[in-house]
């Protein structure tokens with residue numbers, strides 16, 4: 001079974017493509033994350049967990065969801081992390097997560113896709129994004145092929161810098177950088193409530209027809225990128241940047 005988490009659709013695209021290649025079921029973790037619950041799931045075939053990379057690791061909410069879940073059947077776990085550039089030493093942390101949860105770590109396959117982190121980076125324009133997603137296909141298909149063949153993903157070789165990024169830099173980012181205070185909403189807001197409904201942490205309420213952030217946030221970019229009228233900004237960091245959604249390719 002393929003289990004995925006996504007903020008802006010890259011990981012859903014990737015998970016659905018793998019599910020198609022493996023002819024296996026695909027489950028969105030969103031309803032569980034939203035309720036802060038683990039899942040009771042059964043799979044005879046290997047587990048394939050697909051998620052974005054956050055600060056050179058799998059997202060904390062996704063790792064916590066796996067810790068809280070009861071996964072029965074197969075013990076084999078493959079991880080596919082979509083990323084804007086690189087996953088650092090996420091592999092070591094995922095192998096540790098597997099030891100903790102009684103899963104057999106079969107490896108990590110990073111898949112480079114458009115970067116959605118408009119708080120820090122430039123997001124691609126639609127044409128550029130489409131080409132990047134198309135370019136990711138062979139990597140996803142090769143990962144699916146390995147799973148079908150029952151092979152481990154190739155081991156990645158982390159450098160000292162990778163360990164630093166996935167370790168202390170990751171910690172620092174969650175502690176000091178992932179905040180909701182800079183989110184603002186403009187008069188363009190049409191009170192559709194899409195931002196509130198799409199938040200995987202149930203961290204947005206609606207007051208007088210406007211979103212209000214309650215502090216629970218993992219910077220997944222679903223609210224800011226999913227707003228149909230681009231009424232949400234993140235301080236000055238998001239101004240003038242393309243709102244990213246994985247294109248349908």
Ligand SMILES: Cc1cc2nc3c(=O)[nH]c(=O)nc-3n(C[C@H](O)[C@H](O)[C@H](O)COP(=O)(O)O)c2cc1C
Pocket residue numbers: 005006007008009010011012051052053054055056057082083084085086087113114115116117218219220221246
């Ligand atoms: C909070 C946050 C942190 C990120 N950190 C990294 C990172 O460490 N390395 C990287 O290559 N991309 C990073 N990215 C980019 C995403 O991992 C990438 O765009 C991913 O494919 C988005 O997946 P999604 O569309 O399924 O949410 C980050 C994005 C966000 C929102």
